[in-house]
Amino acid sequence: MTEGMTAERDTGAAATARRLLEIANLKVHFRTDDGWVRAVDGVSLGVDRGETLGVVGESGCGKTVTAMTVLKLIAMPPGKIVDGTIHWQGRDIVPLTPAEMRSIRSKEIGIVFQEPMTSLNPVYTVGEQIAETLRLHEGLGKRAAMDRAAEMLKLVHIPNPSRRVNDYPHQFSGGMRQRVMIAMALSCSPKLLIADEPTTALDVTIQAQILEIMVEMKERLGMAVMLITHAMGVVAETAQRVVVMYAGKVAEEAPVGELFANPRHPYTQGLIRSIPRIDTAATHKVRLEAIPGSVPSLLDPPKGCRFAARCRFVMPECLDAQPPLREVSPGHKVACIL
DSSP, X not given: OOHHHHHHXXXXXXXXXXXXXXXXXXXXXXXXXXXXXXXXXXXXXXXXXXXXXXXXXXXXXXXXXXXXHHXXXXXXXXXXXXXXXXXXXTEEOTTOOHHHHHTTBTTTEEEEOSOGGGTSOTTSOHHHHHHHHHHHHHOOOHHHHHHHHHHHHHHTTOSSHHHHTTSOGGGSOHHHHHHHHHHHHHTTOOSEEEEESTTXXXXXXXXXXXXXXHHHHHHHHTOEEEEEESOHHHHHHHOSEEEEEETTEEEEEEEHHHHHHSOOSHHHHHHHHTSOOTTTTTTOOOOOOOOOSOOOOSSSOOSSOTXXXXXXXXXXXXXXXXXXXXXXXXXXXXXXXX
């Protein structure tokens, strides 16, 4: 075996060792009265150990369905994993039974949902809900689990944690409830945290606090984060790598600095141009740009590029076939014929 082949094999092995989650050609469809909705239609992405991956795009682009499918939290039926693999630490979890998935949820992969009030049970105290996860996955007794729940509330900066552990969800503000959700998701020290638009319903000041807590806990626990959002500013602040999704597909993927400095896909360019610029607002009055139109129906998606109807660079070739996702520079992939 040549030295070049040996080096290539070692590089591949190192990349495999770094990768926690590998999604390949994932297709998730939902049956409706009007037909099959192709919510996720051939998505491939990965999350490395210790990194934050930002997944961005408009509502209806398939971000949340991709994340929920990783933990198999979508309702099946009407949902169905039509094709693809989801490798978690080298093991394909698509064929796993619900009982097998329960050993992975919370213990190995935690999740923070967009709206905490719909995720917390109103008839149990927040301490009881965190303790339930600890008793199930860590085997702690009732008292030890409650003590650990109070410790987790302290870690996410909730005042008087030993008292507030006995409070109910309605006794917390929206920002505090989101902190409780983060405490619950991280109580078993998972290797990966999936954060599904965790700051959407919060005001700007609380958003910053929640993101700061997530970064702090990531560094403390050495975990990876898959951050799903439609806010490009949040991604620029917290992520190392970005995946841009559009209409159930990946439009672009790149390191965060490269994506903002040199966006290749017209959709990514439109998202970045829609971000308010406070650094130039005082000297340059620039009207924010909007991307015309809306995401196409995934009941009957267009034959060619799904962004073609909204793209200012559209050409006849764009309407004939979907452009493949290809690497245009190291670590930078784009699905566009330009």
